[in-house]
Amino acid sequence: MLNKLFLISFYTFKEIFKSKVLLITLFIGIALMVITYVATEFTYGTPEKVALDFGLGMLSFSSLGISLFLGATLLPNEINSRTVYTVISRPVPRWVFILGKVLGLSAILFINVFILSVMTLACSSLLGGEINAMTILAIVFNCLESILLLLVVVFLSLFLNTTLSTVVSLFILILGHAIKETQTTTFVKERVYLNTLLEFYHMVLPGFYKLNLKDFVIYKQTLDGTYLLSSFAYGTCYSLFLLFMIIFIFNKKNLD
Amino acid sequence: MKVDGTYKKKGGNENQEISVAKLRLNHNDFIMLKFKEITKTFKTDLTAQAFKALDQVSFEIPEGSMVGFLGANGAGKTTSIKIIMDFIRADTGSMEFSPKLGSTRSEIFKKIGFLPERPYFYPNLTGREFLYFLGGLSELRKSEIEQNMTKWAPRFKIDHALNRPLKTYSKGMLQRIGFLSTILHDPEFVILDEPISGLDPIGRKELKDVIVEIHRAGKTVFFSSHIVSDIEEICDRVIFLQNGKLVYDGGVQALLDSHEKKDYLVKIMGHDFTPATKHHSLVKLAGNTTTFLIHRNEKDELLKEILEKKADLIGLELIKPTLEEIFYHIRSN
Numbered sequence: 119m120l121n122k123l124f125l126i127s128f129y130t131f132k133e134i135f136k137s138k139v140l141l142i143t144l145f146i147g148i149a150l151m152v153i154t155y156v157a158t159e160f161t162y163g164t165p166e167k168v169a170l171d172f173g174l175g176m177l178s179f180s181s182l183g184i185s186l187f188l189g190a191t192l193l194p195n196e197i198n199s200r201t202v203y204t205v206i207s208r209p210v211p212r213w214v215f216i217l218g219k220v221l222g223l224s225a226i227l228f229i230n231v232f233i234l235s236v237m238t239l240a241c242s243s244l245l246g247g248e249i250n251a252m253t254i255l256a257i258v259f260n261c262l263e264s265i266l267l268l269l270v271v272v273f274l275s276l277f278l279n280t281t282l283s284t285v286v287s288l289f290i291l292i293l294g295h296a297i298k299e300t301q302t303t304t305f306v307k308e309r310v311y312l313n314t315l316l317e318f319y320h321m322v323l324p325g326f327y328k329l330n331l332k333d334f335v336i337y338k339q340t341l342d343g344t345y346l347l348s349s350f351a352y353g354t355c356y357s358l359f360l361l362f363m364i365i366f367i368f369n370k371k372n373l374d
Numbered sequence: 375m376k377v378d379g380t381y382k383k384k385g386g387n388e389n390q391e392i393s394v395a396k397l398r399l400n401h402n403d404f405i406m407l408k409f410k411e412i413t414k415t416f417k418t419d420l421t422a423q424a425f426k427a428l429d430q431v432s433f434e435i436p437e438g439s440m441v442g443f444l445g446a447n448g449a450g451k452t453t454s455i456k457i458i459m460d461f462i463r464a465d466t467g468s469m470e471f472s473p474k475l476g477s478t479r480s481e482i483f484k485k486i487g488f489l490p491e492r493p494y495f496y497p498n499l500t501g502r503e504f505l506y507f508l509g510g511l512s513e514l515r516k517s518e519i520e521q522n523m524t525k526w527a528p529r530f531k532i533d534h535a536l537n538r539p540l541k542t543y544s545k546g547m548l549q550r551i552g553f554l555s556t557i558l559h560d561p562e563f564v565i566l567d568e569p570i571s572g573l574d575p576i577g578r579k580e581l582k583d584v585i586v587e588i589h590r591a592g593k594t595v596f597f598s599s600h601i602v603s604d605i606e607e608i609c610d611r612v613i614f615l616q617n618g619k620l621v622y623d624g625g626v627q628a629l630l631d632s633h634e635k636k637d638y639l640v641k642i643m644g645h646d647f648t649p650a651t652k653h654h655s656l657v658k659l660a661g662n663t664t665t666f667l668i669h670r671n672e673k674d675e676l677l678k679e680i681l682e683k684k685a686d687l688i689g690l691e692l693i694k695p696t697l698e699e700i701f702y703h704i705r706s707n
Contacts, residue, residue: 136498
């Protein structure tokens with residue numbers, strides 16, 4: 119079964135890779151180098167911080183973009199073009215198919231993150247910045263955030279069409295980042311019902327802000343190990359739960 | 375799940391099951407697939423009334439047979455095939471596969487070759503990568519895939535294009551590589567959904583020849599089509615669906631025989647001969663020939679008369695309706 123899982127992941131990766139989606143990564147990498155060069159001319163004293171800020175931002179933007187747009191079409195394209203039939207008409211359980219597709223797309227995400235991380239860290243180092251554990255952790259958490267978003271959009275694509283699943287996932291991503299700050303505003307604090315609603319949202323839908331360490335890296339703030347560990351566990355458990363739900367629903371789904 | 379030595383697959387509905395049982399049709403025919411009282415309804419949205427795509431449909435596919443699955447568009451052919459392949463679940467009814475295929479889903483599907491209708495495949499993979507992918511999923515070794523590819527690719531005239539991405543393939547080439555992937559693992563039971571539609575006459579002939587070849591090699595072939603002449607040409611059995619209901623399930627020849635009109639067309643040179651028989655009618659006068667329609671019982675009498683009058687007989691043909699005519703007749707009734 120592992121062999122079939124590998125085959126589906128490998129050929130999913132190959133199919134997406136050949137679609138030249140990673141050209142986006144290349145363009146962003148070139149833009150990163152150009153902006154870093156420009157930054158050295160116009161920033162006073164902190165060009166390495168600008169390079170790191172821009173690099174991590176682009177890293178997050180590109181990997182979330184890949185998750186959102188490729189994740190939304192991952193299953194609907196298979197069903198619409200009937201390619202799913204050619205695969206699951208073989209001795210392949212449905213869970214192997216769906217897991218293989220998700221792993222194949224995750225491999226594309228990892229490559230995107232790897233290339234942009236290396237370029238970001240190289241640019242920052244060349245300008246005198248230092249690479250510390252927090253920077254590496256920020257990149258790892260970014261990977262986790264992208265995978266969580268990928269699973270959210272794949273989950274929604276089981277019920278909604280491609281456009282709706284993209285829009286709703288984007289909405290969940292924005293809310294997932296803004297919810298913590300929103301809860302601290304006086305406007306929300308003064309309204310009990312709104313606070314309760316946000317608390318409920320917080321319990322059910324993913325809190326993406328927990329996986330965003332970029333500001334801590336840029337402004338050299340410290341975070342205690344417990345926060346990091348709990349955030350990592352939160353992201354991992356939420357992703358595993360979504361993966362389980364996707365497999366469960368896909369096993370029951372009528373593929374017509 | 376295993377239940378009393380029978381593999382049962384329960385889907386969205388508790389009444390559906392895929393089980394393996396040794397069944398006998400007639401004489402020594404084993405059944406490859408038994409489709410029992412399957413009903414399937416679809417609902418386009420919550421407020422819409424449910425549409426019955428299949429209504430208590432039952433049929434059997436004998437082992438080693440070549441069965442054509444006929445019906446107009448929307449008759450329920452693809453829905454039936456999707457249920458057989460476990461892509462969708464029936465509301466009620468059950469299915470049984472031959473024990474020859476195996477006792478688990480994995481074993482059964484390893485011996486089934488399926489080609490969907492109008493396949494698109496992965497556009498950026500090359501033909502060779504695509505075949506390696508599907509061959510691997512069918513548990514073939516690399517050497518076996520290579521060997522079967524070498525055997526079949528020239529037959530399908532796609533050997534020159536195996537290293538090209540599938541997005542550069544024409545519709546006919548996609549259909550051919552799809553068919554190659556279907557038989558790559560040498561399946562016992564081949565299920566084809568409209569395999570010949572969209573092909574040019576030469577492509578259709580070549581594909582039909584391969585279908586006949588794999589059938590002669592002992593494989594069971596079940597293929598849907600709305601082109602009646604293709605089914606009549608190569609199938610020994612036919613299943614006909616109309617509006618989700620089974621209209622006919624049986625031998626092609628038996629159906630043709632049952633609708634034989636038992637009349638003869640007699641063609642005579644010249645316009646002077648008039649038969650003395652009671653039940654005849656003039657069909658046409660064309661050029662220097664006369665054509666009569668005559669009842670079977672009066673054939674011998676007419677031939678005798680032709681000999682006696684020394685008329686020049688140039689043709690005698692039993693009128694046989696085509697399968698297409700029979701199905702038009704069934705549909706119109």
